[in-house]
Amino acid sequence: MVTQITKGIKISVETSFEGTFFKNQHINFAFGYNITIENQSKDTVQLTARHWQIYDSLNDIEVVDGEGVIGKKPVLKPGDSHTYSSGCLLISPIGSMRGYYDMINFTTTRKFRVYIPTFKLYAPFALN
Numbered sequence: 001m002v003t004q005i006t007k008g009i010k011i012s013v014e015t016s017f018e019g020t021f022f023k024n025q026h027i028n029f030a031f032g033y034n035i036t037i038e039n040q041s042k043d044t045v046q047l048t049a050r051h052w053q054i055y056d057s058l059n060d061i062e063v064v065d066g067e068g069v070i071g072k073k074p075v076l077k078p079g080d081s082h083t084y085s086s087g088c089l090l091i092s093p094i095g096s097m098r099g100y101y102d103m104i105n106f107t108t109t110r111k112f113r114v115y116i117p118t119f120k121l122y123a124p125f126a127l128n
Contacts, residue, residue, distance in 0.1 A: 004117035008041025009076075009103065013119045018087065020123075031121040032087040033097070035069075037114075039076035043107040046075045047082070052099040052116075058092035069101075093123035 003012045018030035039045055052064040067073065074082040088097065098118040104111050 002117045002119050004115055005040065006114040007112055008039065008043075009045065009101075009114040010036075010038040010040050011101075011114060011116050012036040012038070013117065015119055015121055017121075017123045023089070026091055028089045028091060029093050029123055030087060030089055031095075032085060033119065033121075034083060034085050035116070036081055036083045037074070037076065037101070038081040039078055042078055043105050044075065044077045045103050045105050046073055047101050047103050048073055048111075049102040050099060051102070052097055054088055054090075054095065054097050056090040056092050056095045059090070075106075088121070090121060093126035095121045097121065
């Protein structure tokens with residue numbers, strides 16, 4: 001598990017290798033990840049958007065932007081947490097992801113960024 005705290009918001013990430021399958025005449029490697037967003041600050045905040053950089057050792061960097069996470073824009077009071085699961089496909093058995101969430105502080109009405117630590121994606125058979 002990797003974790004990072006930005007402005008009182010703790011991000012924890014756990015990853016898993018889900019298997020391989022063929023798509024578009026190529027083998028693909030499926031990875032899952034669980035992310036927990038924990039509000040350790042004194043203010044209520046809301047996640048409004050996400051930004052991902054997905055690194056594949058055999059492909060270009062893929063950038064993904066969108067609103068919320070898994071169709072939600074969670075509001076987190078002090079002490080609250082939100083956990084969700086998602087995944088990605090790579091054409092190689094090794095890669096990584098990193099990014100950030102755009103959030104708003106309800107007390108100050110200011111927008112801010114919470115960074116998601118870089119996490120590795122790898123199929124167990126690809127490592128010695």
